[in-house]
Amino acid sequence: MRAIQLNRFGDPDVLEMVEVPKPEPQAGEVLVRVRAAGVNFFEVLMRADRYAVTPQLPMILGVEAAGIVEALGHGVDASLLGTRVAAPLFASSRPLGGYADYVTIDASLAVPLPDALSFEASTALMVQGLTALHLSRQSPPAGKSVLVAAAAGGVGSLLVQLAKRAGASNVIAAAGSKAKLDLALSLGADVAVDSSKTDWPERIRVATGGAGVDIVYDIVGGPLTAVALEALAPRGELAFAALGRYALGAPEMEAMIGRNQSLRGFALLPLLSPEVLRDGLSGLFNLAANGELKVTNGGRFPLDQASQAHRLLDERGATGKVVLIP
Incomplete structure (x- = not known):
């Protein structure tokens, strides 16, 4: 064969x-x-x-x-x-x-x-479907404002929909082109921001009335994580699902502690x-x-x-x- x-x-x-x-x-x-x-x-x-x-x-x-x-x-x-x-x-x-x-x-x-x-x-x-499903179960979005990174990708496009089905109050999609943003909106995202623009965390804060999001679903990792944290509200949660692409250092972690924010890891197979x-x-x-x-x-x-x-x-x-x- x-x-x-x-x-x-x-x-x-x-x-x-x-x-x-x-x-x-x-x-x-x-x-x-x-x-x-x-x-x-x-x-x-x-x-x-x-x-x-x-x-x-x-x-x-x-x-x-x-x-x-x-x-x-x-x-x-x-x-x-x-x-x-x-x-x-x-x-x-x-x-x-x-x-x-x-x-x-x-x-x-x-x-x-x-x-x-x-x-x-x-x-x-x-x-991708099981990742989106169990992310939404492990970090429940009901009644919360959430950010979905790479919202037009395989996991992100499903997570946008499942977060809405689970009762998220505000689903904000981040993606890197107009076509991807349009797709995320067509799938039910309430707001879409272009993550290729340097001011995209500030646009998320504007979209949340200055509060920031309650949950960041990070399925990208790398440099994006530290930038996405700028959009996370005090006492918010970073749900990290980008195995092998963890790039946060001590300064970012100390800042999270100071804002009473939490980091929750995600690995599919043990579940x-x-x-x-x-x-x-x-x-x-x-x-x-x-x-x-x-x-x-x-x-x-x-x-x-x-x-x-x-x-x-x-x-x-x-x-x-x-x-x-x-």
Whole structure:
């Protein structure tokens, strides 16, 4: 079968199409013919060796896939054969390999897809959808003014909608272009500010009557975090979900202490038991299938154009979910 393999770190051109053996489902597993594989920004960081942990090479990237169950391992319910499923590889014992024609996954982790939900849309609701969902649960926005960084991206575009559904009083979207700001507003944001402008924290304060926001959902990290803190109200909360891109130093932390502000870290995987994973994905899939949650298509690329998909994310040119298709 075909797969996209990373043999060395570097720019998007280091991603290579290779032929590898088709996997065989072991006991308790299903073999899924991949119809869509999600592409995530942290995979871009992995490819360039800029992630929090240096992965071992060679490797086949891809932590989420969706497709049709084509074969069953011993002991798997025969009714799963031929069904449409999501394969959240990131939660499995083999968390990579989605950039390929086939993947195997424990049958207990394969989540059925509603007929009305496309394979492509389902990939947006795995890592990114669960991140947005659990961020909104861990740092509840009900009755609060919140800032969503990178609000037109995969996580941000979903978080804007989920924060509104959860009762946020004011959802402020930050993004770096007019098109991205327009998208965030179309998804329900109350205010949109251009984070490429130097005065964007002040614009947020104006939009909140000088008070600042109660919660900053930071899914970007790096230099943006310190700037976003300028828009955080006293006693406010910074919900940090940018693993590997933490850049706050002692001065910023001391300033937060002086303003009675709190920092709350966020890591998705420790929150996901198999039951929590399945319940969360099923809920997100149903919301999207019923039109209550909009998934934004950030770009569809054939598998052999994985490097172009990575380049788009490298250049911050995507709005919504980028996927690879057969």
